[in-house]
Amino acid sequence: MSGGRLGVLAHGLRQLREAPDLVALRGARSPDDLARLALVPAARNLGIAVGFLPADLRAEATAALLACRVLDAYEDLSDRPPASGAVLAAVRYLNGVTDTPPPPPHAVAVRDSEAVDLVLAERIHDVRAVISALPLDGRQRIGQVLDDIGDVMARNLDSPLPRITYGKGVLGRVVRYACVLVTEETCTEADMGELAGCIGVVAQLANDLRDGELALYGARDREELTRAVMLRLLGPALGGFALLTRLGPRTPSRGARAATAYMTITTTAFLCGAVGAPAPYRRRLRFGAAVLAAQSPVRWATMLKRVRRSADGAIHRLLDASPNLFVDGLGVGDHRASSTAVGPLMIGSTFALVRDLPDEPLTGELPEPHVRRMMIADHLAFGALEQLGSHDAAAIAAVATQFQLAALDMATPGAR
Numbered sequence: 001m002s003g004g005r006l007g008v009l010a011h012g013l014r015q016l017r018e019a020p021d022l023v024a025l026r027g028a029r030s031p032d033d034l035a036r037l038a039l040v041p042a043a044r045n046l047g048i049a050v051g052f053l054p055a056d057l058r059a060e061a062t063a064a065l066l067a068c069r070v071l072d073a074y075e076d077l078s079d080r081p082p083a084s085g086a087v088l089a090a091v092r093y094l095n096g097v098t099d100t101p102p103p104p105p106h107a108v109a110v111r112d113s114e115a116v117d118l119v120l121a122e123r124i125h126d127v128r129a130v131i132s133a134l135p136l137d138g139r140q141r142i143g144q145v146l147d148d149i150g151d152v153m154a155r156n157l158d159s160p161l162p163r164i165t166y167g168k169g170v171l172g173r174v175v176r177y178a179c180v181l182v183t184e185e186t187c188t189e190a191d192m193g194e195l196a197g198c199i200g201v202v203a204q205l206a207n208d209l210r211d212g213e214l215a216l217y218g219a220r221d222r223e224e225l226t227r228a229v230m231l232r233l234l235g236p237a238l239g240g241f242a243l244l245t246r247l248g249p250r251t252p253s254r255g256a257r258a259a260t261a262y263m264t265i266t267t268t269a270f271l272c273g274a275v276g277a278p279a280p281y282r283r284r285l286r287f288g289a290a291v292l293a294a295q296s297p298v299r300w301a302t303m304l305k306r307v308r309r310s311a312d313g314a315i316h317r318l319l320d321a322s323p324n325l326f327v328d329g330l331g332v333g334d335h336r337a338s339s340t341a342v343g344p345l346m347i348g349s350t351f352a353l354v355r356d357l358p359d360e361p362l363t364g365e366l367p368e369p370h371v372r373r374m375m376i377a378d379h380l381a382f383g384a385l386e387q388l389g390s391h392d393a394a395a396i397a398a399v400a401t402q403f404q405l406a407a408l409d410m411a412t413p414g415a416r
Contacts, residue, residue: 009051015040025119031129035062041116042069045266052259060138063130073117075153077107084154091150095143145177172200182256198239205229230318248300262290268307277317280310350380
């Protein structure tokens with residue numbers, strides 16, 4: 001890693017501990033200055049991750065990130081009901097379809113992130129200039145992402161979508177874009193799309209928990225919100241770990257691997273901290289751990305194993321007696337696992353949990369760890385159904401077949 005890139009990363013890490021300098025952002029003298037000054041204040045740890053990337057990928061990822069933050073400003077801070085129209089107008093302007101930007105939102109920011117988003121919306125012409133300076137293929141990739149997530153944001157504003165649907169459609173789409181970017185187009189929609197959607201859902205749930213979105217989950221307080229979010233993480237986390245297992249070896253750039261590792265480590269640390277469980281790495285070690293994980297497939301696998309153990313610890317802390325979900329029980333870190341579809345992954349995991357229950361006839365109640373195992377298996381089974389569209393008869397039939405085949409496998413003599 002070059003000294004220049006290390007300097008950028010070191011400056012970004014200092015910015016994480018500081019309030020955003022809104023005066024400097026508003027006074028940025030050029031689109032490039034704005035992008036440099038806004039990257040970490042706008043995206044926090046994701047901005048640090050972008051700093052790991054080589055120069056060409058970093059320029060495109062920065063433009064995409066700032067454009068997405070502009071859409072966030074119009075989505076979250078515009079007046080209702082015109083908000084959906086403002087989002088779509090911002091997409092058209094950023095993509096060069098129109099030359100008139102929508103007026104910036106006039107809301108009062110509550111959080112630092114909202115204040116930065118408002119500045120970016122005020123300077124939407126500079127964000128468009130940053131995109132316009134990219135090569136054609138980069139502009140096209142970003143344009144498609146903005147079209148797709150703008151459509152989901154607008155639909156959600158007009159009629160709120162289920163949180164999993166929204167997470168897949170917005171952050172899941174961003175993850176799919178990032179996979180294509182860092183793997184240099186070897187990661188395709190066909191083999192990674194569903195798993196990328198899982199990481200999008202994990203990121204969305206983490207954002208909702210960070211922002212204290214009690215109403216979205218019908219929670220009365222922070223404790224109820226944390227429990228609701230952590231339980232919803234079980235299924236998406238399976239797909240997320242399956243994608244990360246594949247992504248490391250398929251990412252040629254060491255900087256891109258470090259960026260992915262850094263986001264994996266920091267997101268897991270936040271979710272562990274929410275329930276008082278130990279993070280996979282102490283704060284001062286996370287940067288170095290990400291760099292180390294990028295060095296070889298063995299070190300990548302070691303990092304993932306440590307993260308999975310921390311995820312187990314967080315669920316254990318929340319539920320008091322959970323089994324080892326992500327390390328021993330489900331095998332999602334196994335490089336031999338071949339499924340890239342979320343349904344079969346969740347169903348296989350469900351029956352892996354059930355397979356470890358006692359074979360002998362019950363003479364009383366099951367021990368508490370086995371009761372918890374059954375509860376989590378039920379949660380994953382219903383989660384597999386939650387992945388489906390309510391009117392997709394073919395997908396429902398396919399999942400039913402997967403359940404039947406897994407059950408028949410369990411009934412085979414010697415299978416348990």
